[in-house]
Amino acid sequence: MTKENVIEIHNLRKTYDKGKIKALNGIDLEIKKGEFISIMGPSGSGKSTLLNMIGALDRAEEGTIKVAGINLMKTRDLSEFRSQEIGFVFQMHNLVPNLSVLENVEIPMYETRVKSEEMRRRALELLEAVGLKDKADKNPTKLSGGERQRVAIARALVNHPSIILADEPTGALDSKTGDVILNLLKSLHSKEQVTLVMVTHEPYVAEMADRILHVLDGKINNSS
Amino acid sequence: MSFFTLMIKNPFRNRTRATLAIIGIAIGIATIVALGMVTGGLQSSTQSTLKAGSAEITVTKIGSGNFGSSGGILDESLVTDLKNTNGVKDTAGILRVNSNVSTPSGGSGFGSMGGFLVNGIDSSKLALVGIDSVNGTIFTNGSSNEIIIGKTVAQNLNKTVGSTIDIYGTEFEVTGIFESGNFIYDTGAFTSLSTLQNLTNNTGKVSYIQVKVNDNANASQVSKTIQDEHPNDLSATTAVDLANRINQSLGMIDTASWAISLLAIVIGGVGVINTMIMSVFERTREIGVLKAVGWKDRRILGMILGESIILTLVAAVVGIILGIVAVEIIFKFFITSQSFEAVLTMDTLLKAFGVALLVGIVGGLYPAYRASRLAPTEALRYE
Structure with a gap:
């Protein structure tokens, strides 16, 4: 049985600087549910812009984009979509410094109707999955770079999203720590049956994916 | 962690900045509280003239002011005349003279204005001026030189029961100290009417008359009747009128407080x-x-606005404590003769918190709006 598409993009266009910079220049893309996709390309090719479009952090000017059954071009308030369907992992972990590790993982659940006790239970469960349960009450500034990124991964998964979008998740880490993070992402991807879309510069990282997309000048150059 | 806990934690991430902001607002709140306490104290002193049991109407000679001039200017026979007026329960003639006993320097208030006021009254009528109880005993009517003094006079002159005070060359023994709650009386003294009349050559004269009306009578109506019956001589002011007039003056302080x-x-x-x-x-x-x-945008707006309000509410608590401490210090060390006490009313507290809340909303609205409108991609790129 063929899997259904979780992301469907047709002729997606986005410009910056009053049309002078064509960040996305007619993207066509389909990603199936549960797929692990790597997006590669030089700086400024449009790969992060594409990721932002899928995650509804930005809006395109032309084309169609449907993610998890929702037409992002026609939906006005996309915050609920982001909360329910998307989990972001950034290059910089972007944790809130004055909150504990546990509280950082709880943050995405404020927009859901989950009670405090359930929030705590779910966050601890995920921290256990990323091997940081014992550091739940620590401040993120006391953690290493790899540990912080693991917290960010737990935060991305806490609302059980259908898609994880990772923008160079190992970019700020040494190769050994980077491998730990990649293995974690990969195992969570298979365990949670979640679609994983990852932007990376590193070919060996990209090769871990089911499919690699090469983006150049705002277009998908080839797919391998 | 609840959303509210998150809002409480955030404003204190930069402690120096939060502390400075709190101090700035707290000073404003402290000023409001201090002024409110002074105004509240004056108002409560004024209102105590309305206390139960005391006279509701003060009758003076026309043109002599609310409490009458010093000296005997009214014929004592009027005291009996007025008692026969319809609706009047009791009357008391009071002779008021200045003691010429100077109070220690540095004092302020009524008690220090070149001596305190000595009132002559029949000892059985003290309830009409709000003196229900005396620490010691009250003076006896007649020729004995006995006097009771207000607590402020006792403090200023350092007198206790048994001390003596020289008034117009005659030594008076302090038999009691009273606290009527009326700051005008508490800065004065009371003695036998006939003794004071004889001593000051005011035989058969009083300065003003206090009138208590019947329980079922209307003070304003009785006051009008008295004036109608003595159109050319007497002016009658009800205690309510008087309090209102003083309150109008206090209104100026109140306006300043609002400014x-x-x-x-x-x-x-x-x-x-x-x-x-x-x-x-x-x-x-x-x-x-x-x-x-x-x-959602509105949650971010709510968070920043909430942080701003928490900051100002903390400042309100600090400001209220600061204001109370400041007033206590000023009254303890700089106002030695306390003719009234500062009072912290619920109104003042509500005003302090109301202003703080308003500052929190006014100050937080624009930053909160700005934060809620940030484009996520630009915000994430921000270095």
Whole structure:
């Protein structure tokens, strides 16, 4: 049985600087549910812009984009979509410094109707999955770079999203720590049956994916 | 962790900045509280003239002011005349003279204005001037030179029961000390009417007459009747009228207090805007992340606005404590003769918290709006 598409993009266009910079220049893309996709390309090719479009952090000017059954071009308030369907992992972990590790993982659940006790239970469960349960009450500034990124991964998964979008998740880490993070992402991807879309510069990282997309000048150059 | 806990934690991330903002607002709140306490104290002193049991109407000679001039200017026979007026329960003639006993320097209030006032009254009529109880005993009517003094006079002159005071060359023994709650009386003394009349050559004369009306009578109506019956001689003022007149003067202090409140709102508001804008700037990336994980614009707006209000409410608590301490210090060390006490009323507290809340909303609204409108991609790129 063929899997259904979780992301469907047709002729997606986005410009910056009053049309002078064509960040996305007619993207066509389909990603199936549960797929692990790597997006590669030089700086400024449009790969992060594409990721932002899928995650509804930005809006395109032309084309169609449907993610998890929702037409992002026609939906006005996309915050609920982001909360329910998307989990972001950034290059910089972007944790809130004055909150504990546990509280950082709880943050995405404020927009859901989950009670405090359930929030705590779910966050601890995920921290256990990323091997940081014992550091739940620590401040993120006391953690290493790899540990912080693991917290960010737990935060991305806490609302059980259908898609994880990772923008160079190992970019700020040494190769050994980077491998730990990649293995974690990969195992969570298979365990949670979640679609994983990852932007990376590193070919060996990209090769871990089911499919690699090469983006150049705002277009998908080839797919391998 | 609840959303509310998060809002409480955030304003104190930069402790120095939060402390400075709190101090700025707290000074404004402290000023409001201090002025409110002084106004409240004066108002409660005024209202105590209305206490139950005391006379409701003060009758003076026309043109002599609310409490009459010193010296005997009314014929004592009027005291009996007025008692026969319809609706009157009791009357008391009072002779008021200045003691010429100077109080220690540095004092202020009625008690220090070149001596205190000595009132002559029949000892059985003391309830009409609000003196229900005396620490010691009351003076006896007739020729004995006995006197009771107000607590403020006792403090200023350092007199106790058994001390003596020289008035017009005659030594009076202090038999009691009273506290009527009326700051005008508490800064004076009472003795036998006939003794004072004889001593000051005012035989058969009084300065003013206190009138108590029947329980079922209307004080304003009785007051009007008295004036109608003595159109050319007497002026009758009810205690309510008097309190209202004093309150009108207090209204000026109140207006000044409101002007300061307004200033506090403007200055505090600008301070809060500055603090919160700095905070939003520093947390731009963080706000981007919150949007990325699905926070709605209105939750971000609520968070920043909530942080701003928490900051100002903390400032309100600090300001109220600061204001109370300041007033206590001023009254303890700089106002030695306390003719009234500062009173912290619920109104003042509500006003302090109301102003703080307003400053929090006014100051937090723009930064909160700005934060809620941040584009997530730009916020996430912010260095």
